[in-house]
Amino acid sequence: MGFSRARAMLVLLVSLLPMVFPVNGIGANWGTQATHRLPPDIVVRMLRENGIQKVKLFDADYDTLKALGKSGIEVMVGMPNDMLAPIAGSMKAAEKWVSENVSSHLSTSNVNIRYVAVGNEPFLSTYNGTFLRTTYPALQNIQAALIKAGISNQVKATVPLNADVYESPNGLPSAGDFRADIHDFVLQIVKLLSDNGAPFTVNIYPFISLYIDPNFPVDYAFFDGNASPVNDGGTNYYNMFDANHDTLVWALQKNGFGNLPVIIGEIGWPTDGDRNANLNYAQRFNQGFMSHVSGGKGTPMRPGPIDAYLFSLIDEDAKSIQPGNFERHWGVFYFDGQPKYSLNLGTTNSGLVPARGVQELEKKWCILKPDAKLTDPQVAPTVSYACSLGDCTSLGYQTSCGSLDSQGNISYAYNSYYQIHNQLDSACKFQGLATVTRSDPSVGSCKFSIQIKPYYGAAAHRLSSIEKTLCSILFLVLFLWTTQ
Ligand SMILES: *[C@@H]1O[C@H](CO)[C@@H](O)[C@H](O)[C@H]1NC(C)=O
Numbered sequence: 001m002g003f004s005r006a007r008a009m010l011v012l013l014v015s016l017l018p019m020v021f022p023v024n025g026i027g028a029n030w031g032t033q034a035t036h037r038l039p040p041d042i043v044v045r046m047l048r049e050n051g052i053q054k055v056k057l058f059d060a061d062y063d064t065l066k067a068l069g070k071s072g073i074e075v076m077v078g079m080p081n082d083m084l085a086p087i088a089g090s091m092k093a094a095e096k097w098v099s100e101n102v103s104s105h106l107s108t109s110n111v112n113i114r115y116v117a118v119g120n121e122p123f124l125s126t127y128n129g130t131f132l133r134t135t136y137p138a139l140q141n142i143q144a145a146l147i148k149a150g151i152s153n154q155v156k157a158t159v160p161l162n163a164d165v166y167e168s169p170n171g172l173p174s175a176g177d178f179r180a181d182i183h184d185f186v187l188q189i190v191k192l193l194s195d196n197g198a199p200f201t202v203n204i205y206p207f208i209s210l211y212i213d214p215n216f217p218v219d220y221a222f223f224d225g226n227a228s229p230v231n232d233g234g235t236n237y238y239n240m241f242d243a244n245h246d247t248l249v250w251a252l253q254k255n256g257f258g259n260l261p262v263i264i265g266e267i268g269w270p271t272d273g274d275r276n277a278n279l280n281y282a283q284r285f286n287q288g289f290m291s292h293v294s295g296g297k298g299t300p301m302r303p304g305p306i307d308a309y310l311f312s313l314i315d316e317d318a319k320s321i322q323p324g325n326f327e328r329h330w331g332v333f334y335f336d337g338q339p340k341y342s343l344n345l346g347t348t349n350s351g352l353v354p355a356r357g358v359q360e361l362e363k364k365w366c367i368l369k370p371d372a373k374l375t376d377p378q379v380a381p382t383v384s385y386a387c388s389l390g391d392c393t394s395l396g397y398q399t400s401c402g403s404l405d406s407q408g409n410i411s412y413a414y415n416s417y418y419q420i421h422n423q424l425d426s427a428c429k430f431q432g433l434a435t436v437t438r439s440d441p442s443v444g445s446c447k448f449s450i451q452i453k454p455y456y457g458a459a460a461h462r463l464s465s466i467e468k469t470l471c472s473i474l475f476l477v478l479f480l481w482t483t484q
């Protein structure tokens with residue numbers, strides 16, 4: 001009895017092992033374009049409690065890196081696109097960047113920095129070629145600076161590129177090559193990566209394919225194997241991710257770099273702001289991807305573990321919605337660190353673990369006064385004002401708040417503005433049309449949010465301690481002067 005129980009325990013433990021210790025681990029993108037960012041310490045604890053071992057950042061924020069110190073979490077720090085030109089033009093600037101944003105964090109706070117992302121999707125067509133000529137020299141200078149700082153073995157420089165830098169004329173992976181108009185620019189980068197043992201980083205988005213092409217076969221975006229396969233010379237592709245990934249591998253191979261490691265810099269699915277952006281699809285995609293990765297099977301062209309970073313960790317309500325209303329809803333967690341859906345990352349036994357210690361504002365909302373007239377001429381201008389400074393991306397056809405009535409719509413807009421402005425009384429006026437309520441106006445899938453308390457950053461403390469020091473010096477000087 002005791003024996004069989006022990007045996008059962010052992011079987012259970014062994015069967016859990018691959019779940020608890022995945023081969024490569026999963027990473028997450030941690031962006032901070034939010035009106036109210038979660039304090040970095042809380043996010044780092046959330047990462048650890050969820051077993052997320054790698055993060056990719058879009059900048060080199062001091063507080064974020066400090067919070068990551070000693071966590072053991074692998075970090076890819078980011079250099080924004082607007083720094084590509086200055087860094088490309090000056091070796092000194094590159095050295096300063098590496099010294100301030102990499103070396104100092106390695107030595108003073110023990111941050112496990114492994115990569116520098118030089119730019120972010122700099123060859124995106126919406127940039128009209130703005131960064132085409134500066135990306136490579138910036139990468140070159142950062143690489144040289146890493147070598148000069150003596151950290152090039154530990155820290156690799158790479159460039160996260162969008163997946164349309166390569167293409168296949170007939171849609172089959174084996175015909176893949178870099179896009180003709182930027183072929184040489186990409187190849188230059190590939191060669192430098194290869195020379196320095198750095199990986200090619202690519203962002204792959206089946207959601208975008210579905211978003212821009214209404215005829216895209218929906219099942220092919222997912223990993224259930226329900227789509228009719230694409231046959232590439234005897235190799236069957238059952239999902240877009242594999243096919244897209246292998247189009248890149250073929251492109252690399254065609255140009256003589258068939259062994260260059262590939263990192264998936266971003267992969268994920270948004271949950272709102274479009275009819276295909278919802279909790280069901282996001283859960284199906286991300287869980288499907290996790291199972292796909294945790295099998296260690298890889299893709300037909302690259303069997304083995306896949307190195308990937310989910311996009312993204314937390315919703316960001318201040319992102320530009322130029323790509324679409326879904327842009328603010330990529331998080332696996334809501335803005336306040338609450339999980340959106342069940343997702344087994346293979347790292348815990350309980351699904352996603354919410355952020356702890358998050359401080360919310362009071363439980364109150366701003367809504368349209370119940371006796372206000374919908375025909376009031378101030379309704380339209382106040383709503384458009386609220387939406388322009390708040391976030392109305394959950395309103396619209398087939399989104400989470402798509403079935404609100406007109407009253408609900410107006411209230412939603414007012415509340416968004418009110419919460420983003422920290423529930424100031426003055427932010428719930430709207431020409432006398434609005435009022436504060438303590439009863440939750442949420443209906444069904446449509447959640448009227450309560451914001452979290454604003455985070456001012458450790459920089460404020462640092463500044464104030466400098467100010468304090470300056471003040472005491474000034475005081476001392478004055479004291480000495482007046483007592484002369
Ligand atoms: C380091 O990174 C920060 C944040 O991205 C940036 O503001 C700063 O200019 C960088 N430092 C240097 C010396 O370039």
Ligand SMILES: *[C@@H]1O[C@H](CO)[C@@H](O)[C@H](O)[C@H]1NC(C)=O
Pocket residue numbers: 126127128130
């Ligand atoms: C790119 O070009 C288009 C059309 O000429 C223009 O509307 C857009 O503002 C440009 N974008 C950038 C980032 O320069």
Ligand SMILES: *[C@@H]1O[C@H](CO)[C@@H](O)[C@H](O)[C@H]1NC(C)=O
Pocket residue numbers: 395396397404405406409
């Ligand atoms: C609510 O707002 C959305 C987005 O502005 C709009 O598409 C929808 O028609 C509105 N619904 C009503 C009932 O006013």
